[in-house]
Amino acid sequence: MTAEALRQYTTDLVDSARRGKLDPVIGRDAEIRRTLQILGRRSKNNPVLVGLPGVGKTAIVEGIAMRIALGDVPDSMKPRRILALDLGQLLAGTRYRGDFEERLKGVVAGVLATPEVILFIDELHTIVGAGSREGALDAGDMLKPVLARREFTCIGATTTDEYEKYLSKDKALLRRFQPVRIDEPSIDDAVNIIRGIKDRYEAHHRIRISDAAVVAAVEISAKHIKDRYLPDKAIDLVDEAASQLKLEAESVPTDVANAEASLVKLEIEYRALQTEEGSVAKLRREWLSTELTTARTETSALRGRWDQQKQMVANIRELIHTEETLRTEEEHARRSGQLNRAGEIAYRAIPEISRRIEELEAQLRGMQTASLMLRDTVVPDDIIAIAASWTGKKKSEFAPPRDDEDY
Numbered sequence: 270m271t272a273e274a275l276r277q278y279t280t281d282l283v284d285s286a287r288r289g290k291l292d293p294v295i296g297r298d299a300e301i302r303r304t305l306q307i308l309g310r311r312s313k314n315n316p317v318l319v320g321l322p323g324v325g326k327t328a329i330v331e332g333i334a335m336r337i338a339l340g341d342v343p344d345s346m347k348p349r350r351i352l353a354l355d356l357g358q359l360l361a362g363t364r365y366r367g368d369f370e371e372r373l374k375g376v377v378a379g380v381l382a383t384p385e386v387i388l389f390i391d392e393l394h395t396i397v398g399a400g401s402r403e404g405a406l407d408a409g410d411m412l413k414p415v416l417a418r419r420e421f422t423c424i425g426a427t428t429t430d431e432y433e434k435y436l437s438k439d440k441a442l443l444r445r446f447q448p449v450r451i452d453e454p455s456i457d458d459a460v461n462i463i464r465g466i467k468d469r470y471e472a473h474h475r476i477r478i479s480d481a482a483v484v485a486a487v488e489i490s491a492k493h494i495k496d497r498y499l500p501d502k503a504i505d506l507v508d509e510a511a512s513q514l515k516l517e518a519e520s521v522p523t524d525v526a527n528a529e530a531s532l533v534k535l536e537i538e539y540r541a542l543q544t545e546e547g548s549v550a551k552l553r554r555e556w557l558s559t560e561l562t563t564a565r566t567e568t569s570a571l572r573g574r575w576d577q578q579k580q581m582v583a584n585i586r587e588l589i590h591t592e593e594t595l596r597t598e599e600e601h602a603r604r605s606g607q608l609n610r611a612g613e614i615a616y617r618a619i620p621e622i623s624r625r626i627e628e629l630e631a632q633l634r635g636m637q638t639a640s641l642m643l644r645d646t647v648v649p650d651d652i653i654a655i656a657a658s659w660t661g662k663k664k665s666e667f668a669p670p671r672d673d674e675d676y
Contacts, residue, residue: 272379272382272383273375274372274375274376274378274379275352275376275379275380275383275386277358278354278355278358278359278372278375278376279352279353279354279355279376279388280352280353280355281350281351281352282330282331282334282351282352282353282389283334283337283338283349283350283351284350285334286331286334286335286337286338287338287604289597289600289601291331291334291335292328292331292465292466292469293335293465293466293469294325294328294329294331294332294335294465295461295462295464295465295466296454296458296461296462297325297328297329297332300318300329300449300451301329301332301333301336303316303449304316304318304329304330304333304424304449305333305342305343305346307447307449308346308349308387308422308424309343309345309346310447311419312419313444313445313446313447314419314422314447315416315422315423315424315425315445315446315447316424316425316446316447316448316449317393317424317425317426317427317432317436317446317447317448317449318330318424318425318426318427318449318451319426319427319428319429319432319448319449319450319451320428320429320450320451320452320453321428321429321453321498322428322497322498322501323497323498323499323500323501323502324451324452324453324454324498324499324500324501325451325454325462325500325501326391326426326427326451327391327426329451330351330353330389330424330426333351334351337349337350337351338604339604348385349385349386349387350383350385350386350387351386351387351389351424352380352386352387352388352389353389353391354376354388354389354390354391356390356391356392356395356396359372359373359376370411373411374411376388377411377412377415377421380415380421380422381415381418381420381421384420386422387422387423387424388421388422388423388424389423389424389425389426390423390424390425390426391426392426392427392431393425393426393427393436393446394427394428394431394432394434394435394436396412412442412445413441413442413445416442416445416446417445423446425446432448453498453499454499454500456487456488456491456499459487459491459499459500459503460483460484460487462500463483463486463487463500463503463504463507464480464483466504467483467507468593468596469593470507470508470511471511471589471593472589472590472592472593472594473511474511474512474514474515475515475585475586475587475589475590476511476514476515476518476585476586476589476645476646476647477585477589477630477645477646477647478507478511478646478647479646479647479648479649481648481649482507482510482647482648482649482651482652483503483507484649485649485652485653486503486504486506486507486510486652487499487500487503489506489652489653489656489667490502490503490506490656491503493656493660493662493667494656494659494660506652506655506656506659507647507652509655510647510651510652510654510655511647513651513654513655514644514646514647514651517644518579518582518643518644518645521575522575522643524571525568525571525572525575528564528567528568528571528572529568529572531564531568532561532564532565532568535557535560535561535564536561538557539554539557539558539561542554542557574636575643577636578633578636578637578643579643581629581632581633581636581643582633582643582644582645584629585626585629585630585633585645586645588622588625588626588629589626591622592619592622592623592626595614595618595619595622596619598614599611599614599615599619602614630645630646633645653667
């Protein structure tokens, strides 16, 4: 039952890291080192990450999981597993008194029976009162005794406000945890963080994200979006801008749609005049016939150019996806000691894919015109458009683009 509880209500972050499911964590070395130091203590070895929402508390735990997967931790930490508790799953369907407590007991028993497990509880404040219902035992009260035991190790994460509101009032629970303050990263640090995970978003959306767009996302969000925090708000700007560009590439351009609509209008009028008699109708039909021939030729050419660009963008997207797949394969090969395979991928396969992408991008630029331009790269103007939609401000209120072709 204990092993089943762990399988049902937790996720193994170290296993996810080994399978390449976690985003890389850039920076935060001091916070990760401090957390590892607390985990290595003989007593009070339960760190709680405290910081503003969106500053990367969960990412730090994922960073530790990735270091364990890579073996880049002290020897005492190498066999450890980090299991993230799914509190929503734990609470789901708890209709009767005692259901929640029974499930939590199973998880706790599973952790106690598996010494290498570290339990990660995100939104730690939710355990205070999470199970209290008509006199039912509070989850915090259930965890206090086991948290004092060395064989039970837990990492918590919560926001600054919730820490002060809930955890700081429960002195007994608070004594079991050692706080690690997680500050909002600086603009430079946030830029580096997003640069480190940019490849994952490029692979997901199958488009490029320019470095200028990354910098713009951080600077614009820091200046204009005050109710959220870095790097989360800048990542969301980049993600949504990439999604919007992908949708635009898959939608019929305005020029093509207008040309096709005009052609349909001419064809309807021509067919309507087929039954009309008289010289005026005849002259109109002759004129329409000429216009239809011209419109069909122009529309076909316009549609053909768009189809060519669309196919080119699709080819580039596929290569971007292949490039990310190769990067993941190279990482796995390096971890498993297949150094020849890792070197072949890193120094032959990936450069070849990058070269082909550059060639196709150059061909795409040659096909583009002022009125018909499919793009495969997110630029700062895309970031500005998303930020304007979020804030309700006009685009002109944002810092004007620099004189740079990336804009």
